[in-house]
Amino acid sequence: MSDSFDHNAQVIERRWPALFAWLSTEPGMQEQAELVQGLGSTLSIGGIQLTSRHDRTREARLQAASLPPGSSVVHVYGTGLGDLPTVLLEGADLQRLYVHILNGAIFMLTLQLLDQRHWLDDPRVELRYAGDSPEICQPFFALPSEMLLADDFNAKIRDRLLSEVHLTFNNREFDPQSPEIVQRLQESFGLVSQDADVAELFATCPGREVYVIATGPSLEQHFEQLRAVREQVPRPLFISVDTAYKPLREHGIKPDVVVSIDQRIGFRHLPPEDTGDIPLVYLPLSDPRVLAAWQGARYVGYSASPVYAALRQQVSRAELYVGGSVIHPAVDLAVKMGAQRITLFGADFAFPMNKTHAGWNDGDLGPALSQARYWVLDGNGERVSTQLNFRSYLCELERYIAGHPQVQFFNSSRAGAMIVGTTFNQEFVQ
Incomplete structure (x- = not known):
């Protein structure tokens, strides 16, 4: 090891002995690192x-300037080459700086190459692994490079950071002033006014087990078992998301309730034939033509989105939780109906088995498998490909589960993303 590492290690071992012990087990990364020259220099990993390879300090000052001025506590995710912590510690208002490691091997490499004592030894600094915390802290700055290079242990926090950073961008299509939004709400106003309040379903199934069925590829493993369970008396309640409805019916499985929220859901997803005894729970952005054709009872609710603010003043309806995906209100409905045990099917948030969805062709419900550029850890601790918004949906479901400790949540498959807060239902997981 270098002199730099010895000096850095002495500080870390003295201040954070348990972290140092873990850090010492990180694999070497020298072979993957390359020195990149510009007006200055930096390291490139993969x-x-x-x-920046031109002016690291100026880049760090720009990053620091994006934080709320006068912050007494700041969180930095990723260690980089130590530039941002150094700049932040110049601030007179800063009382505590938490530096969260996103890739332990990269941090070890930095310790071997550069003297980091100027910030490591500052009493205001707390050093920790990002993955040791269940949730992100604010205010924060996350180093863009290490958001891409986060290791497996810190991946969950990486996903939460990305979800938070992209929140405004992801909400851009739900502008209450958008002509498309305004028109859709006007078109659905009549149905919203006359259809039943989703609150009428709340507390109607106290203590009943509920299966919430989504459309991830792992659903295909369970069609036969679900069909058999559907014939049992008594049995769990089946709540299906809109895109799972058609493949379920094609396999002889009739759900008890269908939930739909997306304005792009059409007749190919929700064919109205033979739906007379199936309630449909929806949000007002749903296609009114599809709603009107549905033969069963309809129940409408809102989300917390400002999109429904004006409509809420005219028509009072209960609220369901929405975090970007239809699975969120489906799960929330199950909880509000009184479920104490919820098993998730097809809740993969990923593309296991080289498929995007169960019962649909590649690309039918979104980007094709070939466009997947990201990953999550599956139930076996292995990386499985996914897309960016799926990781955000996963984060929001995990937050919801954490907020409802009175309910037991189970996952039916290890093939999809590992969902924090769930255990595996041994009736379905081999």
């Missing part, structure tokens, strides 16, 4: 520069 083609991703840790910092």
